[in-house]
Amino acid sequence: MxxxxxxxxxxxxxxxxxxxxxxxxxxxxxxxxxxxxxxxxxxxxxxxxxxxxxxxxxxxxxxxxxxxxxxxxxxxxxxxxxxxxxxxxxxxxxxxxxxxxxxxxxxxxxxxxxxxxxxxxxxxxxxxxxxxxxxxxxxxxxxxxxxxxxxxxxxxxxxxxxxxxxxxxxxxxxxxxxxxxxxxxxxxxxxxxxxxxxxxxxxxxxxxxxxxxxxxxxxxxxxFVPYNGPAVAPDWLLTPPGRPRICLSLGASNTERYGGDYIPKGDILAALAELDAEVVAALLPAQVAELGALPDNVRVVDSVPLHALLPSCSLLIHHGGFGSYGTALTHGVPQLTVTTPVADQLYRGAGLEQQGAGLLLTTAEATPDAVRERASRILSDPAFLRNAARLRDEAAALxxxxxxxxxxxxxxxxxxxxxxxx
Missing domain, CATH: 3.40.50.2000 (Glycogen Phosphorylase B;)
Incomplete structure (x- = not known):
């Protein structure tokens, strides 16, 4: 047909x-x-x-x-x-x-x-x-x-x-x-x-x-089956990280449609770098161009598919987009949703919080200190990972x-x- x-x-x-x-x-x-x-x-x-x-x-x-x-x-x-x-x-x-x-x-x-x-x-x-x-x-x-x-x-x-x-x-x-x-x-x-x-x-x-x-x-x-467009997985993904890996992904819509993101990317990356973690910022070229000098434990990439990156991550921090959310859900990765109160994004972020698989901040609340504190809480409490794995298994059964x-x-x-x- x-x-x-x-x-x-x-x-x-x-x-x-x-x-x-x-x-x-x-x-x-x-x-x-x-x-x-x-x-x-x-x-x-x-x-x-x-x-x-x-x-x-x-x-x-x-x-x-x-x-x-x-x-x-x-x-x-x-x-x-x-x-x-x-x-x-x-x-x-x-x-x-x-x-x-x-x-x-x-x-x-x-x-x-x-x-x-x-x-x-x-x-x-x-x-x-x-x-x-x-x-x-x-x-x-x-x-x-x-x-x-x-x-x-x-x-x-x-x-x-x-x-x-x-x-x-x-x-x-x-x-x-x-x-x-x-x-x-x-x-x-x-x-x-x-x-x-x-x-x-x-x-x-x-x-x-x-x-x-x-x-x-x-x-x-x-x-949900993750698809991120044509991409090449870099060799460094084959080496397991020596400490927890945090991925920061802000999607494309805000930059491409609304003329910019709603959070201070550089300040938040600097705050996350204070944690005992490796930080990977998966950003668009336009987003990368806005950043200044970054700490040594922050890696900025602009073409890594999330479905290849997230299996090695202990936390995804993202803007509430469904592609990021669904890919993390598929791989059992805890999530920190930092989003505007638009569409269904607070609903999904709150749902993860209620299930014990993530935390939620609005962009108005997302100071660098607040983001770092939530990230630290997720990384230090194994219940977030257990609950994310439970949701992963529920999603995989569909x-x-x-x-x-x-x-x-x-x-x-x-x-x-x-x-x-x-």
């Missing part, structure tokens, strides 16, 4: 769905991966066949202009899931902001993705949950479709809670910005809004039960992407529908 994967132009989102795309291709299916032109080279480097669908040159400028939203906008924080602490007005504001961002990401690619789908006729569309162009294209051709999250599914739970809050509001005052936007867009292609445009017909859940979110949406578990292929094959057969009529 023909399978279309699609994602917004973010490498981190692409990398999370790449192993599932490989699994479908290895099972003999035709696979295409579609995104804006900015991501085409990264798609091609995964070994998949890329399909450019529109351009989105303005996304970086738009996100940099709202850099403060990462730390200051309550509406950008999706981590609170306690119904008793939520209000209709607060959740409406959150959905309005999210819909604005979704439109900014998706509208440049929707038309060309639908046109490609109508020409290529996929049987199944697998979409990143921020890529609403995916279910719209699936509806246009009557294909089955599944979501492939690269996060804890706070979005679905938040929507579920928002809909319940909406029931308490008089009909004339209710608003649903996401449904309005998706419904209006679907109408351009002969369709209409249904909740499946937000939840998919199936969600591929990459988190073990101890760390995930149980929503009402249909889901099937799938093991079905591999290859084992989920038959689930997606059945979905494609059972959920085929009539295409929308424009």
């Amino acid at each position: 023909r399978v279309l994967f699609t994602t917004i132009p973010e490498k981190s989102h692409l990398f999370c769905m790449t192993p599932m795309a490989w699994a479908m291709r290895a099972a003999g299916h035709e696979v295409r991966v579609a995104s804006c032109a900015e991501l085409v080279d990264a798609i091609a480097r995964t070994g998949m066949t890329a399909v450019p669908t529109g351009t989105n040159d303005g996304i970086t400028a738009g996100m940099s202009a709202h850099r403060e939203s990462q730390e200051e906008w309550e509406a950008a924080n999706w981590n609170e899931l306690d119904p008793a602490k939520l209000t209709y007005e607060g959740e409406l504001e959150r959905i309005q902001l999210a819909t604005y961002g979704s439109a900014m990401y998706n509208e440049p690619m929707i038309g060309e993705l639908v046109a490609f789908a109508r020409a290529w006729r996929p049987d199944l569309v697998v979409w990143d949950p921020l890529t609403y162009a995916g279910p719209l294209a699936a509806g246009a051709v009557g294909a089955a479709h599944a979501r492939s999250p690269c996060f804890a599914d706070v979005w679905t739970m938040k929507r579920q809670l928002f809909r319940k809050l909406s029931e308490e509001v008089p009909a004339g005052r209710r608003r649903d910005p996401l449904a309005e936007w998706l419904g209006g867009t679907a109408a351009q292609f002969g369709g209409s809004f249904t909740e499946e445009l937000t939840t998919g017909q199936l969600t591929l859940d990459p988190l073990p039960a101890s760390l995930g979110i149980a929503t009402e949406a249909p889901r099937t578990p799938v093991r 079905p591999a992407p290859s084992e989920v292929v038959p689930v997606l094959e059945r979905l494609a057969q059972e959920r085929r529908a009539a295409p929308w009529r424009a």
